[in-house]
Amino acid sequence: MSYFYALMLLVPVLATCLAFLPCSHWTIRSLDFPRVQIAVLCVLALIMTAVYPPSPVWLAWLVVITNVIAVIYQACKIRPYTRLAHKEVLSNQDADDDRTISLLSSNVLTPNHNSQALIELVHRYKPDLVLTLESDQWWQDALECLHADYPHRVAIPLDNLYGMHLFSRLPLEETEVLYRVERDIPSICSQLVLRSGERIRIYCLHPTPPSPTESDTSAPRDAELLLVGKQIRERDETALVFGDLNDVAWSHSTRLFKKVSELLDARIGRGMFNTFHAHYRFLRWPLDHIFQSPEFQIKQMAKLSDIGSDHFPIYAKFQYCPAEEHKHEVETADTEEMSQADEKIAEGREEAN
Incomplete structure (x- = not known):
């Protein structure tokens, strides 16, 4: 005994x-x-x-x-x-200007029909970008009231828990809906025109999680993240990557993605911002992410109130400061880690096919 x-x-x-x-x-x-x-x-x-x-x-x-x-x-x-660590992304308290950009990302949970709670958050925070995940045709119809304020949109209503809708106050160019690894799992890639006229690339993602009801392994998820990371690295572009990545910030795969893409995480030194699970306090971890290029400084970041989903929405406001990107320390992948990324991409594609 x-x-x-x-x-x-x-x-x-x-x-x-x-x-x-x-x-x-x-x-x-x-x-x-x-x-x-x-x-x-x-x-x-x-x-x-x-x-x-x-x-x-x-x-x-x-x-x-x-x-x-x-x-x-x-x-x-x-x-x-935690707040015990050094902040990876610099804070910016300057007044908002034409280089300021804000976004709200929310996994709405397809069966959840409390659209009014999300609409109220959008009206309160007035983000430049709104991304909804797991949004189907019902959610598309329910959010039509946002169209006047968000004239630029990408709609992918799906009933498989991987629908996606992007609403933007700012112009979108070269927009693509991509199925990078799995043929029924979309992602959005677009060029966003800031009020200053400058352009940045945005990536909206929601890969499948490793679970008994979704994917037996993490390979497809890891492959999608790393494909985006490699694309950002090869293009050497200013980028924001956000969405429900179905991975935690401290996992090996997310840290590898950060190194490959050379992006930063504003949560480091500020908190976990645990967005899942909204209904079980002891079972919470950060699944909804926002990664940014070193050209951005953070003005505000917050986990928002419950909208009836199993995820809390997350909000962030950034200042585009390309002349000050050198003030950030950026981790980069070495040759061995790039080879590891290529192996994971091949493994994920093979499993998906």
Whole structure:
């Protein structure tokens, strides 16, 4: 019985170790998500061991030492997304001007019909861009009231939980709806014309998550992210990438995407901005992302109120400062990491076909 008790206390340690496996199956990659939750379980295991230590003594020490190592490791993974870390993106408190751009991204959840809650947020924050994910024909009809304020639009109403709608106050050029990896999973690529007349590239993404009901592995998701990352790198373009990426900020695949694309994450040093799951406080992690080129500085970032979806919307406002991009430190992928990206892209495409 003591050995079974000790095994229960070692569960968070096992979860920590399994996440190291270079396996793309959902049973392993899903362990990338609950870093905070695993750390909490490690602490609880240590408390339980102190109050009710398993026997023999060596077993209790095994539980203590391994859980301490695991909680330190998890804390190191989480720390960049707390206020204890150095901010990766500079703050900008200047008055808004023609180079200011704001966006709101929201996974609305197809069965959720509380469109008024989202419309109220749009009216309150007045973002330049609004991206809805999982939006079908019902949501397209419900959001027609936004058309007067958002004359530039891309509509992809789908019933497969991967519909997507982009609303823009600013002109969109060279807009493409792309199915990069899976033939029923769209993404949007467009050139946005700022009020200053300058142009930036935007990418709206919602790849499939690794889960028993979606994709058996993370390969298609990783491939789509890395394809976009490589395109940004090869074009050497100023870009914003946003959407529900179905991945957490601290995972290996997202960090590889950042290095390949040479984009920045404004959450680093500011907080996690956990957008999922809106209804279960203990089961929350950051799935909705906004990445930006070093030409941008952050003016505001916020997780918005519940709209009835399983995701909270996320809002951000940026200042375009191309003359100050050198003030940011940008991670870049080395030759080995670029080769790894190519392998992941090939794996994802092979699985999708």
